[in-house]
Amino acid sequence: MRYKTIEEYIETIYVLELKHGRAQTGMIAARMGVKPPSITEMLGKLEREGLIRYESYTGATLTVAGKKMARELMHTHKVIADLLEILGIDRTLAEADACQIEHHVSRETVARLEEFVKFAREDEEMTDSIRRFRVGMP
Amino acid sequence: MRYKTIEEYIETIYVLELKHGRAQTGMIAARMGVKPPSITEMLGKLEREGLIRYESYTGATLTVAGKKMARELMHTHKVIADLLEILGIDRTLAEADACQIEHHVSRETVARLEEFVKFAREDEEMTDSIRRFRVGMP
DNA sequence: GAAAAATGTTAGGTATACCTAAAAAAGAGG
DNA sequence: CCTCTTTTTTAGGTATACCTAACATTTTTC
Numbered sequence: 001m002r003y004k005t006i007e008e009y010i011e012t013i014y015v016l017e018l019k020h021g022r023a024q025t026g027m028i029a030a031r032m033g034v035k036p037p038s039i040t041e042m043l044g045k046l047e048r049e050g051l052i053r054y055e056s057y058t059g060a061t062l063t064v065a066g067k068k069m070a071r072e073l074m075h076t077h078k079v080i081a082d083l084l085e086i087l088g089i090d091r092t093l094a095e096a097d098a099c100q101i102e103h104h105v106s107r108e109t110v111a112r113l114e115e116f117v118k119f120a121r122e123d124e125e126m127t128d129s130i131r132r133f134r135v136g137m138p
Numbered sequence: 139m140r141y142k143t144i145e146e147y148i149e150t151i152y153v154l155e156l157k158h159g160r161a162q163t164g165m166i167a168a169r170m171g172v173k174p175p176s177i178t179e180m181l182g183k184l185e186r187e188g189l190i191r192y193e194s195y196t197g198a199t200l201t202v203a204g205k206k207m208a209r210e211l212m213h214t215h216k217v218i219a220d221l222l223e224i225l226g227i228d229r230t231l232a233e234a235d236a237c238q239i240e241h242h243v244s245r246e247t248v249a250r251l252e253e254f255v256k257f258a259r260e261d262e263e264m265t266d267s268i269r270r271f272r273v274g275m276p
Numbered sequence: 277g278a279a280a281a282a283t284g285t286t287a288g289g290t291a292t293a294c295c296t297a298a299a300a301a302a303g304a305g306g
Numbered sequence: 307c308c309t310c311t312t313t314t315t316t317a318g319g320t321a322t323a324c325c326t327a328a329c330a331t332t333t334t335t336c
Contacts (some may be wrong), residue, residue, distance in 0.1 A: 003293050025314055038294055040315055045292095057301060057314060085253050089247055097247045104238035109227055112275075116225050119271045127269065129264040133257045137250075141323050163284055177326055178285055183322095195284060195331060 004032055007073055007103050009042055010051060013060055014070035022059035077102040079114045086120050088134040142170060145241050147180055148189060151198055152208035160197035170276055215240040217252045224258050226272040 012031050016023035025043070029036045047054040051066035062070060077098045084094035105113075120126050150169050154161035163181070167174045185192040189204035200208060215236045222232035243251075258264050 001294090003173060017243060026312090034293090035295060037296085037316080041293080065311065084247060084250075087250060089250050093244065093246060096243075097244055100242035101239055104235075104242055106231065106235055107237045109222060112225060112227050113220075115275065123267065123270070125263065126267040129261065129267045132261070133254060133264065137253065139324090164282090172323090174284065175286080175326080179323080276332060 004034060005103060006046065006049070006051070007069065008032065009046060010062070010066055010069050011053060011073050013046075013062060014067070014074070015025050017061055024059040028060075073102055076105060076110050079110055079117060080105065082117045083113050086117060086130060086138050142172060143241060144184065144187070144189070145207065145253060146170065148200070148204055148207050149211050151190060151200060151204070152212070155199055160199050162197040168200075199262075213238055214243060214248050217248055217255060218243070221251050221254045224255060224268060224274050 009028070009032070012028055012087065013023040016027050016031070020027070025036050025039045028034075028043075029039045032039075034042075043052065043054045043060050046052045046060070046066075050063055052060040052062055054060045080101050081091075081094045081098035084097060085091055089097070120130060147166070147170070150166055151161040154165050158165070163177045164173050166172075166181075167177045170177075172180075181192045181198050183189065184190045184198070184204070184273040188201060189207065190200055192198045203270070218239050219229075219232045219236035222235055223229055227235070258268060
């Protein structure tokens with residue numbers, strides 16, 4: 001079994017903070033499939049790295065640096081998922097794949113893929129070509 | 139620092155076996171930036187998992203299962219790198235990104251991307267659209 | 277073919293992301 | 307405000323991918 005990355009923790013905290021104002025140990029644990037004591041430990045590490053503020057028994061909130069990381073990850077995720085969907089991959093699968101890929105693409109590549117996604121949406125000829133590609137695919 | 143995955147070991151052994159008939163501890167260590175004792179240990183694990191044959195002081199060769207994994211990885215790598223290159227990403231960067239992404243895409247998605255790469259090469263209108271996309275990009 | 281050089285393995289240790297079980301703190305209901 | 311419940315943390319332990327230093331084997335060279 002692979003360990004969760006810091007990025008996955010930050011994303012989880014981001015989502016929980018949006019929904020509940022802060023991310024508590026138990027909520028993070030439930031979402032990530034990791035036991036609470038491990039979360040406590042990890043929150044200590046994330047705080048030492050300046051990505052979250054953390055108070056015992058209260059929960060965690062992202063710092064500016066943490067938010068920046070989270071937003072970049074969300075953005076990357078969206079670009080990848082959109083690209084895969086445009087290329088005819090089922091949204092559910094596209095999301096699942098994006099979840100993994102997002103942690104392993106360079107910024108530069110993301111930027112270029114984003115431009116392609118935009119182009120594929122705006123340019124009529126490209127839209128057409130892609131439509132033809134998708135016709136007759138599973 | 140992230141640990142090397144089994145897949146990375148298998149790929150390295152594959153390449154070395156192609157070039158030298160077998161993969162020796164030192165060669166693997168040099169390529170992967172991991173010290174020889176760690177390689178010895180890992181080769182034991184890979185053998186227990188049925189991915190390589192391994193003899194002390196002689197080196198490792200891939201089993202059928204190991205070769206299958208290696209070939210699939212190489213194929214996935216090529217599909218991803220080709221796709222990125224088609225979308226205007228510099229080959230060197232495309233290769234680097236593919237090296238990471240290849241370990242995190244579903245088979246199903248790879249299959250679909252492969253079809254897209256083929257289409258992008260064969261279909262004139264698509265080729266044209268992509269050419270227009272790439273014009274005026276860095 | 278023996279000594280020297282190169283290569284590989286063993287022994288022992290570190291760091292870290294996880295776990296379970298037990299203790300502690302916070303929150304809710306009477 | 308005191309007990310009961312829920313939530314969190316502490317304490318202590320495991321597994322694993324790495325490392326260095328020391329030892330063993332193989333290969334090369336004279």
